Amino acid sequence: MAATRMPNAVLQADQDQSDPVSPQSTDRAAWERTTLASSLDRLPRRQESFTTLSGLPIADLYTPDDVKGIDPLKDIGFPGEYPYTRGVHATMHRARPWTIRQVAGFGTAEDTNGRYKYLLDHGETGLSTDFDLPTLLGRDSDHPMGLPEIGRIGVAVDTLEDVRRLMADIPLDQVSTSYTINASAFVLIGMYEAVAKDQGVADNLITGTCQNDILKEYTAQNEYIYPPRDAVRLVVDTMEYAAKTMPRYNPVSVSGYHIREAGATAVQELAFTLGAGHCYVTEAMKRGIPADQVAPRVSFFWDIHNDFFEEICKLRAARRLWARMMRDWVGARDPRSWLMRAHSQTAGVSLTAQQPDNNIARTAIQALAAILGGTQSLHTNSKDEAYQIPSEGAIKIAVRTQQILALENRVADIIDPLAGSYYVENLTTRLEEEAEALLRQVLDRGGMVESIEDGFIQRQIADSSAAYQQALDEKREFMVGVNVHVDEDEELPFEHFELDPGMAERQIKRTRSIRRMRNQAETAAALKEVRAAAVNKENTMPAVSRAIRADATVGEICDVMREVYGEYSPPLVY
Structure with missing residues (x-):
């Protein structure tokens, strides 16, 4: 379908109403001195400066000059x-x-x-x-x-x-x-x-x-x-x-x-x-x-x-x-x-x-x-x-x-x-x-x-x-509903999610049952292989895989590594 064109007189009137200066800017500097300056006189920026959320400055306008170094x-x-x-x-x-x-x-x-x-x-x-x-x-x-x-x-x-x-x-x-x-x-x-x-x-x-x-x-x-x-x-x-x-x-x-x-x-x-x-x-x-x-x-x-x-x-x-x-x-x-x-x-x-x-x-x-x-x-x-x-x-x-x-x-x-x-x-x-x-x-x-x-x-x-x-x-950044456009006396309309109260007991029971039923000698031998691989700085994964097949638990395998590597204490940052 062909685009609808506005009559020239109407188009010109619209331009004159929205932009009373309307110079033919030849570059960005001219636009800033004329069109932008006139607009700011009537309607100042809503804040002194603009940045990305990471703090990088955002200019009023981007032109080919801003990508000159980009191939x-x-x-x-x-x-x-x-x-x-x-x-x-x-x-x-x-x-x-x-x-x-x-x-x-x-x-x-x-x-x-x-x-x-x-x-x-x-x-x-x-x-x-x-x-x-x-x-x-x-x-x-x-x-x-x-x-x-x-x-x-x-x-x-x-x-x-x-x-x-x-x-x-x-x-x-x-x-x-x-x-x-x-x-x-x-x-x-x-x-x-x-x-x-x-x-x-x-x-x-x-x-x-x-x-x-x-x-x-x-x-x-x-x-x-x-x-x-x-x-x-x-x-x-x-x-x-x-x-x-x-x-x-x-x-x-x-x-x-x-x-x-x-x-x-x-x-x-x-x-x-x-x-x-x-x-x-x-x-x-x-x-x-x-x-x-x-x-x-x-x-x-x-x-x-x-x-x-x-x-x-x-x-x-x-x-x-x-x-x-x-x-x-x-x-x-x-x-x-x-x-x-x-x-x-x-x-x-x-x-x-x-x-x-x-x-x-x-x-x-x-x-x-x-x-x-x-x-x-x-x-x-x-x-x-x-x-x-x-x-x-x-x-x-x-x-x-x-x-x-x-x-x-x-x-x-x-x-x-x-x-x-x-x-x-x-x-x-x-x-x-x-x-x-x-x-x-x-x-x-x-x-x-x-x-x-x-x-x-x-x-x-x-x-x-x-x-x-x-x-x-300080409301220099906004979070709608928290520091701006806040609703007082709001009730939270959640479909409430609840964990099964018997879940933890069932999980513990299953883990302990597997520990009891497994071949204890096989598990112990596999965990010993994990420790040897860690101590000798070999790739630990083959031994870990064998320990998993021997029904060693997550905690038992990680505890072997704790014995070899120790646990980390972080530095005091402040």
Whole structure:
């Protein structure tokens, strides 16, 4: 249909009404002196200055002058080609939409398996699992420290039998599964492999991901067990083992998410996350493992926060910087090693218990940023997550949000649609440059481990977190329903989620029963092999796998490592 054209007289009158000066500006400086200055006389800016959420200045206007240093072919390029600014695949979402991967995990393995099936029935295409605090810290459910936390923030897993029940009726050669676990990840990777083989899945068909990014635990989430150097060694053990036994499995998902949730800026999230990935790959190389053997199976996990354009540009900058790091800094030659494959999750820290329906809008906007930024996988938070484990009704809305984006509004039909925007390209480059500068500070200090041991990274994140909280307190940043547009006397309209009160007792009973029924001599011998491998600095995973088959528990295997490595005491940051 032909466009409707306005009569010239009407068009001229409209221009005169909205812009009484209307000079023919020949450059930006002229526009600022005339058109902009006149407008500001009538309507001043709503605030003195504008910045991204990370504090990068935002100008009034972006023009070709702001992208003069950017080479369209070298720096932006084409999707599926180095430096992957525009995406890691040539077709991106035109061929296959991102994986809808909602996190599940609570109570016993049976409880979480039921949630898995609910999500798959409602259109989820990949599974993701949270584990409870005892499992995360390598303690069995009947350990005195674990009793109050069984199944509360994730699923309780003590034994191989728990993982069998967790993955019951889930075909592991068809459904990709992610495990959000770190300090004890080496045990859960072994258990996942065992269950996949029990299902008859061939080694080269075992897919999935384990977070297994221990470095961010020391800087953000604090769910660590062993000292950083020994913990990194265990991560490299899993990388080497998976490359040989499960070549399609991702043993590490380097996680910026938790760093950002702890208060980091987008720049810090980029620098410290890519720095951790660089550390794991280079530590593998020190062991004699070629970068191209492990780097292709390193994936990433990003937080998608409130600043719409900054988050889009963050993913574009991350791909470009990682590709350059792997190719030029590390010397990887396989193009698969240069790819930054990403899972993203909307920002949990942005959710509010107040006016929880607002969280649906927040999540949808953040999800759109992740898609426009080129993520391969996405979790959308549920509206009640600031208050509790998501209810089924809330998590269904979160899944439907992704389905609307995938099927209704055409955002999956175009590859990197914001490429070429003066602002987007300028901000992508600024984020890359700022992140690289901070990462080089870390490397100049000796690397990620050294910068964790002396508290440098923790101080950076703590300072940013405090600055953001102060900005909220002073209403320089806004959180609708919390510090602006507040509803007094609000009642929380949640569909309340409750854990089964008998769940913990059943979990402990099952774990103790397995301990009683197993071949004790076989278990003891297998645990002795784990200890010998750790002491002799051999790859511990073959021995861990044998111990798992001998029904050793998560706590028992992790305790062997405690005997060898000890437990970590962090530095006093402030």
